[in-house]
Amino acid sequence: MxxxxxxxxxxxxxxxxxxxxxxxxxxxxxxxxxxxxxxxxxxxxxxxxxxxxxxxxxxxxxxxxxxxxxxxxxxxxxxxxxxxxxxxxxxxxxxxxxxxxxxxxxxxxxxxxxxxxxxxxxxxxxxxxxxxxxxxxxxxxxSNAVHEVDERLARWILMCHDRIDGDKLALTHEFIAVMLAVRRPSVTTALHVLEGNHFIRSVRGLVIVRDRAGLEEFAADAYGKAEEEYERLLGPLRKSTTLADPTTATFCLLPGS
The missing domain is CATH 2.60.120.10 (Jelly Rolls)
Structure with a gap:
């Protein structure tokens, strides 16, 4: 809330x-x-x-x-x-x-x-x-032109994580598909790829960020340049918070209607 x-x-x-x-x-x-x-x-x-x-x-x-x-x-x-x-x-x-x-x-x-x-x-x-x-x-x-869907999804999760301090995100698969300019089945496949690499864990509609550093490495050059420009001009993008347990950073993905 x-x-x-x-x-x-x-x-x-x-x-x-x-x-x-x-x-x-x-x-x-x-x-x-x-x-x-x-x-x-x-x-x-x-x-x-x-x-x-x-x-x-x-x-x-x-x-x-x-x-x-x-x-x-x-x-x-x-x-x-x-x-x-x-x-x-x-x-x-x-x-x-x-x-x-x-x-x-x-x-x-x-x-x-x-x-x-x-x-x-x-x-x-x-x-x-x-x-x-x-x-x-x-x-x-x-990114939409040159990166695979799973890399683009990793980029999007990182961008959201920059802004929410680990709060749950109530987002439909349909909207993720809009964001990534792909069909909804591609979203499910990309989520499975990230989970298979242990970057995230998906449980009962929750996507839990387990390894942000790994997620950044996986996203490669899909993520980082705009964030560097923000920090060059305006300062830190993320709040300086340290989580004792990285599994507390959670995202909630709701099934699309």
């Missing part, structure tokens, strides 16, 4: 603001729960708010004229969405939806743009975050 009392500084970008800019931005933030399936913005629709997650994961989804869907990026407490809000685009060409439930703070698009004019660090952080998400989208395209 999302934590109603989460503070804005649980979002990495807001936490990086100097005190005076944080105060200016925080005074306009509106708290909101973001349940799974919540639509931050529809494709080709006006942008009303920018969301700064404190927990949960949002997906940026491209939709073709024939209604084919594929995830091109994801973000959580590390960023904000839609990034088009920061350039005054007005409309979002992507759908941005919540896939892992959580909690966020939001700003109206108009107030976001006003604050960017008067708060230079805030504006700089939003520009850097938008750049990193674009970098991630580019490497997602590369």
């Amino acid at each position: 999302p934590e109603i009392g989460m503070q804005p500084k649980e979002n990495r970008l807001l936490a990086l603001l100097p005190p005076e800019e944080y105060a200016a931005v925080a005074s306009h933030l509106e708290p909101c729960e973001t349940p799974r399936g919540f639509i931050i913005v529809q494709a080709d629709a006006p942008i009303e708010h920018a969301y700064f997650p404190c927990s949960g994961v949002g997906s940026v989804i491209n939709i073709s004229p024939e209604a084919n869907r594929v995830e091109c990026g994801l973000f959580g407490r590390d960023g904000f969405g839609p990034t088009a809000a920061a350039v005054g685009a007005g409309l979002s060409i992507n759908e941005v939806a919540v896939q892992v439930p959580g909690f966020a703070y939001r700003l109206s698009q108009g107030k976001l743009l006003d604050l960017m004019k008067t708060q230079p660090v805030f504006a700089s952080l939003l520009h850097k975050s938008a750049h990193v998400l674009a970098t991630q989208a580019g490497f997602t395209a590369l």
Whole structure:
């Protein structure tokens, strides 16, 4: 369940603001729960708010004229969405939806743009975050073109693990297929490959990360470049937590309908 009392500084970008800019931005933030399936913005629709997650994961989804869907990026407490809000685009060409439930703070698009004019660090952080998400989208395209499905799944698990502190993820096989741009049976096969290598353990709908280092090695060049760019520009992506028992990092995969 999302934590109603989460503070804005649980979002990495807001936490990086100097005190005076944080105060200016925080005074306009509106708290909101973001349940799974919540639509931050529809494709080709006006942008009303920018969301700064404190927990949960949002997906940026491209939709073709024939209604084919594929995830091109994801973000959580590390960023904000839609990034088009920061350039005054007005409309979002992507759908941005919540896939892992959580909690966020939001700003109206108009107030976001006003604050960017008067708060230079805030504006700089939003520009850097938008750049990193674009970098991630580019490497997602590369990975979809050159990597096997199991490597791409390993990359996705790592990207989610970066953002959730080992919380359970209630995700359908159907959506994983959308994220990886594959058919649902390929998702099941890829999960079996990762489990066979002892990187994860799948029990009653739970996928438990057993060996993150092994998962990173398996993902190889499918994972890491966008994360390195984030850390170069914005600092650590993951919270510095140490788990006594690595099997406490869990993901929940629900059967697709």
